[in-house]
Amino acid sequence: MTKKLFLLLFAVIGFTMQIQAQDDIQLADTLVINGETIIMLGDSVIILRPEQPVYWKKGGNFNLSIQQVSLTNWSAGGASNLALNTGVNLFANFQKDKKIWDSKLTVNFGFNRQSDRRFATRKTNDNFIFVSKYGRELTPKWYLSTQIDARTQLLSGYRYFRPSGSERDARSKISNLLAPAYIQSSTGLNYKNELKNGDKISVIGSPFTGRFTIVMDDSLSRAGAFGIIPGEMVRAEAGMSLTSATDIQLLENIRWKLDLNLFSNYEKLGNIVVNMNSVVSMKVNKYITTRIETVLIYDERVLITRSDDTKGPAIQVQNLINFGIGVDF
Template identity: 40%
Template sequence: MYWKDGGRFNLNIQQVGLTNWAAGGESSVAIGAAVEGFVNYEKDDVVWENKGRIAYGVIRNGGGGNRFEKTNDVVDFSSKYSQKFSEKVLLTSAVNFRTQMDNGVKIENIAGTSDTRRILISDFMSPGYLQASLGLTYRETKKGYSVTLAPFTGRFTFVLNDSLSNVGSFGVEAGETIRSEAGISLTGGVQRDVMENVKLQMNFNLFSNYDKFPNTVVNVEAGLNLKVNDYIQSNISSQIIYDDDVIITRSDGSRGRDLQIKNVINVGFTLGF
């Protein structure tokens, strides 16, 4: 078989209802869904790998009059075409695209009052990232990992929302919608069974603009998939991002460059295909 494909759909629902609860707390409803899949081809000296993931989640704290707030929002597609020098060393060209589907907001307190305000900080294709690269891949198929070093990498940042591009969000020049960079990247992944019904997955993407070398954009994702049966699974994942061109508004109201960290624990219904 030259072609291999697969995927899964995951749905998680959590509801907490409190009425006259002496210990205190707040009712909440949380819903999350994700779909991911891959299509790979390998024959003779040709290897073509494609994968994609879309995920979205919301939560509402308190009564029905409160808003649902976004907790997860990912659109991520990648394609990698390689020619073999050997079973372990390949010449690789790759494309990766990332963005989100919905508005992202930050809730801030209004100084001197008890009121809050919602500030738009991101949107669909604001940011959007497109990275194209050419380099060498080293892979250990039986051990489940691969690493690609690409000295020829182009990275494009899109900010199509006018209010965000006008203030130069995500590193674009104020009023511009696209930023182009040339640099070097190191990407790779690990996928292996650590014990029965427990699978480790990790992906990383490091990019350094030649104009700012060695300043590096870091994006690392790691997760554990714990399988109860064919329909019930738990996923524990973490993601760390650092981008020198992204200015963060911290929880204390200060602004600056900082680590972005996301931790997600899901238990729910999973359908494989």
């Protein structure tokens, strides 16, 4: 009998403790308003907001390199000089549902100053490139896209030479702001693939491409520079084009970007206008980088004055190796 009373008392105590523990547990009230979950727990209010989709990706890069040589009473000879090269690259990419809109702006400028020569400051790099592409998805990697490609420079460009019998340099203007400027509009199929490691490949083939060459400088226009009719300021062409943009991580700290634009006029199929920009970036740390930039241009309508004073179409090549500050943002 005593044993049964003991077990009954033990059960009553356990049941009482369980009821008290349940009284100590505060049940939370939950409310959902416009997709936001509001949880009220005692005197606390917790708001859980759903993760918002990100439609825009924006960023860019700024680079700057400076070289200075100062000589005073230097018996080995030479000249003091200052060289600067800088550039900024900006991008804004939009993707929502089956629509994409990618835009990119590149501005580069560089000069060299040597105090002991006529025209001491001379431009070494100057370009302005804006590319914007809008597309509608056909399949996960194929789009129907329209792209605008605009290219020009910011300052006047000169050819420096020394006339026969003269001891001083002379110069003649060969380019200017919007002289030339190239605007190309193309519509076609776009293959676009972004890999998991961040590598990007985009290729657009367009059988419907319009290309406009603009020369807004009166003296260059009258001379028929850059293939326009003398006295005119705009030359319009219809043709086909192939445009590609590649962004690949070669090694852990080495990245390669290549932009290629090929255009052929329907009137002269096979005569291709080439614009190629290649940039290899090698990061030393977060702020120090080495950049190897190569620009290649070929346009048979642009007549180049060669070193032997003959004129004709030629492959234009610009190579730059910069070591300096490089900041991604």
